[in-house]
Amino acid sequence: MKDFRLYAITGEQFHPDRDMLEVMEEAIKGGVDIIQLRDKDSSPEEVLSKAKALRELTRKYGVTFIVNDYIDIALEVDADGVHLGQNDVSLTEARRRVGDKIIGISTHAIEEALLAEEQGADYIGVGPVFPTKTKVDVVDPVTVAYVQQVAERVRIPFVAIGGIKLGNVDEVLAAGATRICAVSEIVGSSDVAGTCQAFLRKLEGAGESHAADR
Numbered sequence: 173m174k175d176f177r178l179y180a181i182t183g184e185q186f187h188p189d190r191d192m193l194e195v196m197e198e199a200i201k202g203g204v205d206i207i208q209l210r211d212k213d214s215s216p217e218e219v220l221s222k223a224k225a226l227r228e229l230t231r232k233y234g235v236t237f238i239v240n241d242y243i244d245i246a247l248e249v250d251a252d253g254v255h256l257g258q259n260d261v262s263l264t265e266a267r268r269r270v271g272d273k274i275i276g277i278s279t280h281a282i283e284e285a286l287l288a289e290e291q292g293a294d295y296i297g298v299g300p301v302f303p304t305k306t307k308v309d310v311v312d313p314v315t316v317a318y319v320q321q322v323a324e325r326v327r328i329p330f331v332a333i334g335g336i337k338l339g340n341v342d343e344v345l346a347a348g349a350t351r352i353c354a355v356s357e358i359v360g361s362s363d364v365a366g367t368c369q370a371f372l373r374k375l376e377g378a379g380e381s382h383a384a385d386r
Contacts, residue, residue: 182226297330
């Protein structure tokens with residue numbers, strides 16, 4: 173998979189008066205290089221419609237497109253991959269169905285991270301780092317200590333996620349994260365592109381600091 177730095181997830185509840193495609197296009201223009209459609213509330217038909225529209229948008233800009241949970245929809249729209257939780261279909265079964273498409277796995281403990289790596293995940297989500305209201309079934313925050321564990325022990329790409337804001341992202345980057353996912357902070361912003369650019373400046377600054385330390 174193409175590497176990435178800034179990962180955005182659709183969170184339509186955070187911008188009820190704005191069109192999803194408009195918001196996600198602003199995020200892409202701001203520098204997001206991977207987008208995930210996550211929609212737990214709509215019917216499969218509605219999710220498919222949104223996936224088709226986002227596939228068209230991401231193709232236009234050359235951005236990686238991931239569908240959460242719905243493997244059949246990801247295949248139907250030719251998404252670049254799927255993202256799965258710990259209670260979803262097994263990674264082995266997902267790989268059988270999607271072939272060489274990207275598979276991302278949410279992890280909340282180092283054992284889950286190492287297992288996902290061993291089973292062939294392309295990347296993992298590490299979180300929720302901080303308390304978050306993005307998901308109703310969210311587990312307790314894993315804290316930056318887990319980010320540091322993964323940075324030290326896991327070789328595949330990982331993205332830190334969960335309650336990450338411009339005001340606390342420095343802690344996450346200091347723990348070793350080089351890829352960040354934000355939901356409400358990006359899509360709920362009055363300046364979506366500007367917020368994305370601010371995250372990228374933080375990522376670039378952290379990268380320069382890590383390089384200087386080596």
